[in-house]
Amino acid sequence: MSSSQDIQSDTSKSENNVNDDPDLKEFDFMIKSAWTDLELEVEGKTLYVARSFLAMISPVFRRMFKSELKEKEAKSINLPDKKYEDVLTFLQCMIPWASVKVTNENILQILPLAHEYQIAGLLTDCCNCLMQQLSLNCNAVKCCEICLLANQYDLQNVIEKCIARFWNISSAQYRDLELFNTIPLAIRYRALYARLQVMDTKLK
Template identity: 35%
Template sequence: MKANMKEETRFAQSDGLTSSIVFLVENRKLYASKEVLALCSPVFRNMFESDFRERLADCIPLPGKCYKELVEFLLCLYPDTQKPLSDETVFPIFSLADEYQVDILLHKCEDYLLSKCNDKNTPMTALVNILICAEQYNLKKLFNAAFDRVSKIHPDDVKSVPEYVKLHEDTRKTFKKLREQALDVNLTDGNVHDVLRIAVDYNEKDLINKCENHMIQRCKKTEKPLIHGLVSMLSAADKHKLTKLKEEVLELAIKRKSHELEASPIFKNLAPETSRKVLSKRLKVFEGLYSKLCKVRCHCCRKHADYNCKICFISTTKECFDSLGMCF
């Protein structure tokens, strides 16, 4: 918990006007404003207004408190500083804000931690600590946000976090139950994409492979996928880096009509490299098709195809398309 020199000395000595109360923390004096504290905290207000001995004391001891943490707490609280929270300060400040019932800081801390839950780069250890904090202070919104992130971490990984054992036993049991429910599913053509998304969220490699193999087998069936299903599989392969599936779907995609592929909204959302690959592969097939057509004998005159003749053109072209399994 780092603070610059000015911040460290901010409450180390009296400045006359705003130093109306003195606390003793870790054998060090901390000078603060009774008015600011009373305004923000009902606990401090009660302390100063009641008949407690602290009301008239020259120096009020705060046993068990950390001097640096109290300084950070006051720097965040005081209107002239309003120091931003950090990953290092948020939990101790949250604890002090809860103890002294400083609502403005409680909301500030909760919002900060919610933003960390929404940040994909937040470390696993931090997410577990946020969940523990949400449990401790019964913060439902924060609990749900942290729970959603932690529940999708592989059990072997999350259990390696030392703080994991501090989570309530019911929370850990719910993790296990939800994971089992999410992963225990019979794959069908109708649910495979939803299951794949869940498998990726939960980093469940075996289930990801199972989904990939299911879609590969679907491509190999006699009844080929419709355009929407075909492009959906190509999109899934693209998004989740499923190389085997991508190769299989590409072989089918290049045999479909270009205008049908490009008419699909999903095709338009593919990575540019993937859509270009489909169309360029299809172009190469047509180049080979043209070469083949030039060598084919005409069905009606048994000479080289005469494309001024409609019969020649239709019959020979269809024959070549059929031989490649392409739509004519």
């Protein structure tokens, strides 16, 4: 057997071991284990995590644990402005073998936390989810909602996609749409200017 086949075989065994391990398969941050050394208190409930895990996935937590803030040595951190289900879903999405992924149903739970804690990979997943929604022939209302969300969390690629999407939506759909008027003026200008450019091209 070649070395590449050996590697593939070892990788396959490793993946099977992870998927077959009941402790890993059912892991949901709600059970204290030997490797958890930090508790997150959310809405009176406790989530158990490893400080090293948070430090690896988030530059925000990394800075927090390196600083002289009280969280550096704390055994428990309170998150008073968060919802328990949101934080749980957010954490589960970052486990490679977890079945929880970013979807249309949970993106509003995950995106604010991914942005706050600067989780690059999770932000990419959120962007891909929104891009997919935009590709499914969404109407003016949906496009506006996604554009506002993308602007709130500085998702520039999604904003660009929204602007392009407005080219294919009849102006009658958003001419008197109040939601469209809540989009920042600079984005509205770009969307309307891009539409004019498309019209000019067609007239040539």
